[in-house]
Amino acid sequence: xxxxKQIAKRASKMTKRTLELRAQLWPKLDEKLxxxxxxxxxxxxxxxxxPHILDIxxxxxxxxxxxSKVYLSLWCRVFDxxxxxxKSYDDLSFEAGFSGQRxxxxxxxxxxxxxxxxxILAEAGTRGEYDYVLLxxxxxxxxxxxxxxxxxxxKYISLFTRAQEVGATDLQDS
Numbered sequence: 385x386x387x388x389k390q391i392a393k394r395a396s397k398m399t400k401r402t403l404e405l406r407a408q409l410w411p412k413l414d415e416k417l418x419x420x421x422x423x424x425x426x427x428x429x430x431x432x433x434x435p436h437i438l439d440i441x442x443x444x445x446x447x448x449x450x451x452s453k454v455y456l457s458l459w460c461r462v463f464d465x466x467x468x469x470x471k472s473y474d475d476l477s478f479e480a481g482f483s484g485q486r487x488x489x490x491x492x493x494x495x496x497x498x499x500x501x502x503x504i505l506a507e508a509g510t511r512g513e514y515d516y517v518l519l520x521x522x523x524x525x526x527x528x529x530x531x532x533x534x535x536x537x538x539k540y541i542s543l544f545t546r547a548q549e550v551g552a553t554d555l556q557d558s
Contacts, residue, residue: 428460432550436543437522440535445497453480454494455503458517468517501525523547523554 406413421427431437438452445451457479461468470476477483477491495514498504502525509515530540547555 428462429464430459431522431552433543433546433552434459436539436546437526440526440529440539440543441498441501441503441522443536443539444501444529444534445494449494449497451494451497451501451503454491455498456480458504458519462519466519468519470511470515470517473512473514501529521554523552527555 419427434456438456441455442450442452454476457476458468460479461470473488473491477487480491480494482488482490492512492514495504495506495517499506503520503522505518505520506514507516526535526540526543529535530537544555547553
């Protein structure tokens with residue numbers, strides 16, 4: 385079993401190697417041009433497999449009604465507790481790329497799809513049916529859908545492989 389100390393030591397070595405490579409490739413780099421999540425504000429944790437997850441979500445959604453941008457905008461607002469308190473449907477619909485008279489309606493339809501697919505739970509508040517959203521771990525949901533033959537094998541294997549590369553065991557543990 386790998387300890388936290390071993391993980392930290394490995395990460396430290398990887399960081400050192402990457403910084404050495406960066407210095408070799410871009411010796412005149414002004415570090416002010418980089419975003420550093422440890423010193424800048426406004427960052428969130430995101431799974432390294434997110435591109436695969438979003439692609440699979442769109443495949444699972446109704447044809448021509450992708451949900452990935454709606455899900456990503458929720459993810460960008462969530463903290464470790466998993467809860468998103470939505471104050472403005474207009475803001476979230478705009479972030480998801482919807483505009484015009486039907487923007488909020490379209491966003492609500494995509495939210496309903498995310499609830500139906502099982503990726504989120506939602507509770508109503510004073511503004512409407514999606515004032516409080518709970519983002520669930522997408523891995524077990526995707527695994528269940530794969531086992532029900534609702535996801536292409538190639539896409540699931542690609543997600544599984546990437547998860548293994550980054551050390552995520554959620555697909556194996558669920």
